[in-house]
Amino acid sequence: MSTATADELTEVTAPTRFWDRQRRLGAALVLIGLVATVVFGAVAASETARFTLSEDAEGAAFSINGQFGAILFGVVTVAAGATLLAGVARRWQTALLGIGIVGFVLSFLCWQVAGKFLPLVDTASGTLELALPLILGALAGVLGERSGVVNVAIEGQFLMGAFFAALIGTMATSVWVGLVSAAVGGLIIAAMLAVLAIRYLVDQVVVGIVLNLLALGVTGFLYERLMQPDAQRYNTPPQMPTWRIPGLADIPVIGPVLFDTNFLVWLALLLVVAVHIGLSRTRWGLRTRAVGEHPTAADTVGIRVRGLRYLNVLVGGLIAGAGGAYFTLVATGSFTKNMTSGAGFIALAALIFGRWTPFGALGAALFFGFAQKLATYLSAVGSPVPSQFLNMLPYLATIIAVAGLVGRVRAPAADGQPYVGR
Amino acid sequence: MTATTEKPAETRQPESFVAVFLRNLWSANTVTVTVLSIVLALVIGAILIIVSDPDVLATFSYFTARPSDAFTASWDVVSEAYGNLFKGAVFDPEATTFRAAITPISETLTYAAPLVFTGLSVAIAFRGGLFNIGGQGQAVIGCITAAIAGFALPLPIVVHLLVALLAGLLGGALWGFIPGILKARTGAHEVITTIMLNYIAGLFLTWLILQPGVQDPGRTDAISKTVDSSAQLASFGGALRVNLGIVLAVLVTAGVAWLLNRSAFGFELRAVGANPAAARTAGISVARTYTLLMVVAGGLAGLGGATQVLGTAHALTPAVAGNIGFDGLLVALLGRNRPWGTLLAAVLFGALRAGGNRMQSFSGISLELVTVLQALIVIFIAAPALVKAIFHLRAARAARLGTSMAKGW
Numbered sequence: 149m150s151t152a153t154a155d156e157l158t159e160v161t162a163p164t165r166f167w168d169r170q171r172r173l174g175a176a177l178v179l180i181g182l183v184a185t186v187v188f189g190a191v192a193a194s195e196t197a198r199f200t201l202s203e204d205a206e207g208a209a210f211s212i213n214g215q216f217g218a219i220l221f222g223v224v225t226v227a228a229g230a231t232l233l234a235g236v237a238r239r240w241q242t243a244l245l246g247i248g249i250v251g252f253v254l255s256f257l258c259w260q261v262a263g264k265f266l267p268l269v270d271t272a273s274g275t276l277e278l279a280l281p282l283i284l285g286a287l288a289g290v291l292g293e294r295s296g297v298v299n300v301a302i303e304g305q306f307l308m309g310a311f312f313a314a315l316i317g318t319m320a321t322s323v324w325v326g327l328v329s330a331a332v333g334g335l336i337i338a339a340m341l342a343v344l345a346i347r348y349l350v351d352q353v354v355v356g357i358v359l360n361l362l363a364l365g366v367t368g369f370l371y372e373r374l375m376q377p378d379a380q381r382y383n384t385p386p387q388m389p390t391w392r393i394p395g396l397a398d399i400p401v402i403g404p405v406l407f408d409t410n411f412l413v414w415l416a417l418l419l420v421v422a423v424h425i426g427l428s429r430t431r432w433g434l435r436t437r438a439v440g441e442h443p444t445a446a447d448t449v450g451i452r453v454r455g456l457r458y459l460n461v462l463v464g465g466l467i468a469g470a471g472g473a474y475f476t477l478v479a480t481g482s483f484t485k486n487m488t489s490g491a492g493f494i495a496l497a498a499l500i501f502g503r504w505t506p507f508g509a510l511g512a513a514l515f516f517g518f519a520q521k522l523a524t525y526l527s528a529v530g531s532p533v534p535s536q537f538l539n540m541l542p543y544l545a546t547i548i549a550v551a552g553l554v555g556r557v558r559a560p561a562a563d564g565q566p567y568v569g570r
Numbered sequence: 571m572t573a574t575t576e577k578p579a580e581t582r583q584p585e586s587f588v589a590v591f592l593r594n595l596w597s598a599n600t601v602t603v604t605v606l607s608i609v610l611a612l613v614i615g616a617i618l619i620i621v622s623d624p625d626v627l628a629t630f631s632y633f634t635a636r637p638s639d640a641f642t643a644s645w646d647v648v649s650e651a652y653g654n655l656f657k658g659a660v661f662d663p664e665a666t667t668f669r670a671a672i673t674p675i676s677e678t679l680t681y682a683a684p685l686v687f688t689g690l691s692v693a694i695a696f697r698g699g700l701f702n703i704g705g706q707g708q709a710v711i712g713c714i715t716a717a718i719a720g721f722a723l724p725l726p727i728v729v730h731l732l733v734a735l736l737a738g739l740l741g742g743a744l745w746g747f748i749p750g751i752l753k754a755r756t757g758a759h760e761v762i763t764t765i766m767l768n769y770i771a772g773l774f775l776t777w778l779i780l781q782p783g784v785q786d787p788g789r790t791d792a793i794s795k796t797v798d799s800s801a802q803l804a805s806f807g808g809a810l811r812v813n814l815g816i817v818l819a820v821l822v823t824a825g826v827a828w829l830l831n832r833s834a835f836g837f838e839l840r841a842v843g844a845n846p847a848a849a850r851t852a853g854i855s856v857a858r859t860y861t862l863l864m865v866v867a868g869g870l871a872g873l874g875g876a877t878q879v880l881g882t883a884h885a886l887t888p889a890v891a892g893n894i895g896f897d898g899l900l901v902a903l904l905g906r907n908r909p910w911g912t913l914l915a916a917v918l919f920g921a922l923r924a925g926g927n928r929m930q931s932f933s934g935i936s937l938e939l940v941t942v943l944q945a946l947i948v949i950f951i952a953a954p955a956l957v958k959a960i961f962h963l964r965a966a967r968a969a970r971l972g973t974s975m976a977k978g979w
Binding site: 300340344348349350351353354355357358359361362364365366368369370371372373374485490493496497500534536537539540543544546547550551552559 | 703952
């Protein structure tokens with residue numbers, strides 16, 4: 149956060165507090181662990197919860213008594229929290245936090261799945277599929293924001309991408325042409341964002357919000373004028389084929405999820421690795437980070453600040469546009485008005501929750517994808533937990549993260565600040 | 571887009587009033603930029619209408635042979651669409667009765683009323699250096715609390731309306747308090763937290779509507795009970811939809827103008843907005859100002875939601891708040907974050923919306939075009955340098971065109 153806490157403005161030395169990050173984390177884990185143990189344990193039915201490999205109830209990979217599981221994993225979370233509270237070496241902090249959260253999720257699952265079954269493969273592949281646009285959108289955000297341009301227009305880039313994929317993919321009857329034009333659609337919005345934010349110095353958040361509305365309006369307008377009257381000609385894009393890699397696809401769980409899927413999944417995962425390596429290992433990455441943290445210093449050593457920002461925002465637009473293709477070429481067979489319905493903002497949340505890093509964004513996107521998948525699963529089996537509350541999870545998690553309740557996330561120092569030049 | 575700036579030879583003689591007026595007219599002042607932004611948006615909208623009309627496009631296929639056909643066809647479709655936009659928003663010359671003559675204005679003001687509140691919410695926050703993107707969520711919560719007070723409390727006629735409005739105000743204020751206190755205590759950026767709270771509010775609404783006691787018992791779809799007539803904002807008569815909401819909006823605009831320019835809190839928030847470090851040195855509690863400011867901003871947006879649900883919608887649906895929160899953002903930008911400017915901008919947006927309805931039903935041009943127009947207007951307003959370059963405007967001496975409020979996350 150570039151703006152300091154109001155109270156910190158004149159604070160010179162920060163006294164070491166008893167409730168430092170680690171203790172607060174520990175306390176939070178103990179608290180949710182107790183909730184899991186007592187509440188989930190009490191209401192969970194004492195029936196078998198089965199986590200299966202197949203689509204039906206047969207072939208359980210893992211079975212456990214629901215009530216016992218809920219209590220067991222709740223206790224695991226409490227133990228992880230208590231260890232943090234007691235104070236352990238710093239390097240164990242992340243691992244213990246991970247164990248605590250996984251314990252809580254498993255406890256919740258044991259309660260929900262008791263007496264039923266959860267198909268693991270379907271859950272995993274659904275998670276990845278729902279996370280797919282989030283990964284691409286968040287990556288686009290990473291590129292822009294690491295070089296200092298806030299990208300709130302991911303939603304607009306998704307919409308344009310989805311629209312172009314449907315329109316041009318249908319007219320060319322080619323899914324690949326559709327994918328490329330989706331990227332171009334994202335590029336159009338990114339170009340407007342870049343010109344307005346970098347050249348005309350307009351507030352980047354304002355531009356982003358307005359461009360979202362513009363994309364919503366333009367795609368909605370053209371949808372009603374072109375696609376609705378003649379869907380056959382303009383709105384029946386071919387679907388992205390599923391490719392199966394023989395051998396690798398036979399690995400349990402991971403195989404069908406990663407190696408019996410569509411090209412976009414591989415593209416997304418490849419891009420995560422590429423952007424990570426690019427940012428941390430290449431000249432371009434060093435310059436991008438320099439421009440995002442301290443543009444004046446970067447300029448002084450001869451880096452073209454605005455040029456690099458243009459490049460990163462435009463490449464981000466291509467990636468987010470490709471993410472938009474997911475909606476029309478993978479998820480559904482046609483474009484509808486406002487079909488992304490806020491996914492761009494979940495991608496933004498994933499970017500922030502993932503601390504502006506590619507792998508962080510991937511992890512956050514998968515977590516949010518899992519929450520969404522779980523929400524649909526729970527409403528399908530008639531769980532008493534309303535799906536809306538699970539769908540709130542990405543947003544709540546992001547608020548908790550930026551508020552520093554569980555470890556502060558920090559944006560690039562110059563994020564959102566236009567660079568006026570020497 | 572490089573403007574060739576040939577400076578006119580400076581004349582030593584005193585200029586006539588007309589010359590001064592004309593020169594100032596064609597400079598980048600607030601009014602000129604606003605008008606030109608609207609013109610530019612309408613031109614781009616016209617191009618969209620033309621390229622999306624297959625019949626007109628057909629005439630362009632033999633453009634070189636008979637260009638007049640293409641021009642006539644384009645002119646016809648665009649003038650018909652914009653004619654209906656005007657007739658639906660301002661005045662229909664073919665109206666025969668008095669009611670038909672004032673219906674367009676009634677519709678315009680009906681759509682404008684909630685936007686005034688959400689616009690003021692964003693504007694006042696801006697003046698204090700906060701970017702309240704949470705108008706949507708605050709309006710949704712305002713809708714919820716106002717509607718529940720409207721159908722659940724048995725109260726006499728005037729009291730009920732006041733209580734329902736107050737409930738909307740408090741609901742929005744609560745939803746504004748969260749990002750405010752988080753900003754003040756932890757430094758969490760309000761843009762991020764308010765975006766997230768928007769979606770949380772929306773999801774909460776979709777859940778709440780289906781709960782017993784809230785959902786209309788006679789319906790299976792997602793709609794709540796209807797607000798009692800004693801809590802509805804009374805309309806001005808007959809079939810006209812315009813209601814007390816717009817009167818309330820004018821009063822609240824005056825109140826916000828007073829708060830901003832005349833009250834101690836207004837001074838503090840402007841000081842914090844201009845320079846938080848300096849304000850703190852001067853003894854103003856920045857944390858308290860941020861929190862209070864977000865509470866006020868949230869309350870205003872909540873009132874906007876209350877106006878929507880008590881004035882026109884009368885029941886909660888998943889889309890009850892429409893897009894008034896995000897539109898309020900555009901309205902505030904168009905109104906240059908000034909209370910009365912925001913009111914005017916809200917009326918313009920209301921007019922576009924009311925006219926857009928007629929354009930949709932009479933010319934078959936989708937209402938989405940209005941969204942495009944609104945977004946384009948605000949893009950040009952937010953980038954006055956762009957408009958200046960396109961029209962080769964002179965730089966105004968006292969241009970109040972803040973291009974950038976950018977502070978980053």
